Amino acid sequence: MDKKPEKLVPEVRFKGFTDDWEQRKFDNVVKRINDKDDNHELPHIEFENIISGNGTLNKNIKDLNSKKIGTKFQKEDILFGKLRPYLKNWYFAKENGIAVGDFWVLRAKKISVFVYYLIQTEKFYSIANLSSGSKMPRSDWNLVSNSRFNFPENTIESIKIGNLILQLDKLITLQQRKLEQLKRLKTAMLQQLLANQSFPKVRFNDFKDSWKDYRLGEVFDEFSVKSKRENEYKLLSSTTSGMESRSGRVSGHSNIGYKVIDNGDIVLSPQNLWLGNINLNNMGKGIVSPSYHTFKIVNANPIFVNFQLKTKKMLFEYKMVSVQGASIVRRNLDMDAFKKIVIKIPNEKEQIKIASLFSSISNIINNHQNKLTQLTTLKKYLLQKMFI
Numbered sequence: 001m002d003k004k005p006e007k008l009v010p011e012v013r014f015k016g017f018t019d020d021w022e023q024r025k026f027d028n029v030v031k032r033i034n035d036k037d038d039n040h041e042l043p044h045i046e047f048e049n050i051i052s053g054n055g056t057l058n059k060n061i062k063d064l065n066s067k068k069i070g071t072k073f074q075k076e077d078i079l080f081g082k083l084r085p086y087l088k089n090w091y092f093a094k095e096n097g098i099a100v101g102d103f104w105v106l107r108a109k110k111i112s113v114f115v116y117y118l119i120q121t122e123k124f125y126s127i128a129n130l131s132s133g134s135k136m137p138r139s140d141w142n143l144v145s146n147s148r149f150n151f152p153e154n155t156i157e158s159i160k161i162g163n164l165i166l167q168l169d170k171l172i173t174l175q176q177r178k179l180e181q182l183k184r185l186k187t188a189m190l191q192q193l194l195a196n197q198s199f200p201k202v203r204f205n206d207f208k209d210s211w212k213d214y215r216l217g218e219v220f221d222e223f224s225v226k227s228k229r230e231n232e233y234k235l236l237s238s239t240t241s242g243m244e245s246r247s248g249r250v251s252g253h254s255n256i257g258y259k260v261i262d263n264g265d266i267v268l269s270p271q272n273l274w275l276g277n278i279n280l281n282n283m284g285k286g287i288v289s290p291s292y293h294t295f296k297i298v299n300a301n302p303i304f305v306n307f308q309l310k311t312k313k314m315l316f317e318y319k320m321v322s323v324q325g326a327s328i329v330r331r332n333l334d335m336d337a338f339k340k341i342v343i344k345i346p347n348e349k350e351q352i353k354i355a356s357l358f359s360s361i362s363n364i365i366n367n368h369q370n371k372l373t374q375l376t377t378l379k380k381y382l383l384q385k386m387f388i
Contacts, residue, residue, distance in 0.1 A: 008150060012385035017157045021388055027145035030078075030115060033105040037072040043097040044068055047081060053088040055120075056173055061095060070100035078106040078116050082139040085128045092116045092166075102138060111155055113162030118149060121387045150388035161386050168379050175372045182365050189361070193354055196313045196344050207350045217339030219305060220295040225260040227287050233260060236286035238267040240276040243283045258287035259294050264302045266295040266309075270333035274319035280306035293335070300345050303355035308343060317341045 008020045044066035049057050057064070073079065074096045081089030083102035092113070099105050108115040118124055127147050128139040152158045192202040198210045227233065235246040235255060261267060262285050268278040269292055280302055288294065297305055308314065321337035324330075345351065 008388060010386050010388050012382070014157060014160050017152070017154060019153045021150045021152050023148040024151055025145070026147055026149055029110075029149070029151065030106040030108050032141065032145070033071060033073060033077065033107050035072045036069055037098055038067055038069040039072075039098065040065065040067045042072070043095065044070060044100050045079065045091065045097055046100045047083070047087075047089055047102075050079075050081070050089045050091050054173075054176075055090055055092060055169065056176075057091070061097075064097075066098075066100065068098075068100045070098040071103060071105045072096075072098055073105045074107075076108075076112045078108070078112065078119065080104045080106060080119055080128075080139075082128075082141070084137060085125075085139045088120075088125075090116070090119060104139075104141065111158040111162060113166055114151075114158040117162055117165045117383065118387060121383050123149065123387070165379060165382055165386075168375065168382070172372065172375045172379065175368065175375055179365065179368045179372055182361070182368060186358070186361050186365065189358070190307065190311050193357075194308050194311050196308070196311065198344065204350065204353050207346065207353075209347055209350075211344040211346045213342050214299065214345055215339060216341045216343055219297060219300050219343060219345070220266065220339065221298050222293060222295050224294060226290075227256055227258045227260055230254060230256055232287065234284070234286045236261070236267075236281070236283050236288050238269060238277055238279045238288065238292060243267070243279050243281050245283055245286070255287060257290060259290060259292060260285070260287055261294050264297065266297060266302070266306070267292050268295075268333075270335070271325070271330055272322070273333050273338075274315050274322060274331070276310060276315060278309050278318075301348065301351040301355050303359060304345070304351040305343075307355065307358045308345075314341070314343070 008022070009018075010021070043061045043064040045057070045064060046066075046068075049059055049064055051058050073093050075093055077093045079089075079091040079093065079099050080103060081087060081101075082104050089103075106115065106119075119128075124144075127144055129137075130140065130143060152161070193200065195201065200211070235258070237244045237246050261281050263281055263283075265281045266278065267281055267288055271277075318333065318338070318341075319331070321334045321341065322331035323334055325332045346354075
């Protein structure tokens with residue numbers, strides 16, 4: 001007996017829908033718009049205005065004014081960046097406007113929001129990236145337009161899928177805004193509370209004593225304890241965003257002789273330190289590359305010092321004591337000059353207060369970052385499971 005063909009259905013779908021999906025050529029589903037216009041009263045969207053992989057704008061739409069010629073689009077049209085399609089420059093229009101640059105303006109014949117998320121699926125992405133050109137690759141419209149994609153037979157199912165992910169996108173955008181606001185708040189508070197002044201203008205009540213000057217060499221006690229056995233401890237790495245745990249060996253080499261660090265130790269990279277690669281270890285006992293400098297904190301609260309080390313004033317100081325390396329983009333830290341940098345430190349109680357405040361803010365930021373990661377992971381899952 002002939003084997004029955006498998007049903008063409010997604011892994012996850014709304015209750016009540018059981019019909020097979022059907023394949024359609026892409027150009028039977030969308031119309032590519034090529035109407036040129038330079039109307040300066042309409043917003044002009046260019047590549048740099050779209051946040052890559054996000055589908056949102058980095059400026060208020062009302063501020064995107066220009067007299068450049070582009071392709072006119074209308075509300076619910078889809079902008080797809082065909083130049084370097086791997087950058088994922090797409091946008092679902094919420095208003096009329098003009099797309100300037102290498103965009104396809106796509107107008108769905110039905111259910112535009114479904115098509116908008118179809119172009120974000122791995123299947124569409126893989127076809128759009130079979131591009132022509134090497135230095136400036138562009139998606140091939142002939143290839144994409146003739147490719148077949150799967151669509152629900154019932155338009156209500158298309159609407160439900162599109163609207164579900166659209167609502168999720170709105171949650172992701174709100175979460176991103178909250179996260180950015182918290183980060184800006186933290187930066188502003190760092191500048192005010194850790195102004196590196198003898199008498200900061202902003203401080204907690206009941207603290208009036210002058211902050212004292214210390215050289216970093218008086219606060220840092222450099223040490224170098226080397227690992228003696230292979231994989232003796234977990235491998236850690238210091239980055240501009242913080243400490244991270246790594247797995248395995250670096251490029252397959254032995255990690256015997258790597259530096260052993262513990263909680264509360266300071267780790268820094270001497271290359272381009274002014275970008276912020278200086279961190280308090282909070283990942284437990286581990287090993288780091290021998291290229292890092294490692295320190296114990298003395299005469300100060302380690303958490304307070306860690307936040308003080310990331311202020312704009314200190315980052316500027318690191319740049320001033322770094323010298324040009326072999327590479328034009330690399331500046332190497334002069335360790336002797338680094339240890340002479342002056343840092344201002346209050347009494348122990350004020351240190352603890354400030355450290356506690358910024359630790360709380362950092363924890364809130366981490367929680368919001370985790371929520372954002374969960375939402376983006378959920379979106380990826382839905383794109384994989386609700387489309388075929």
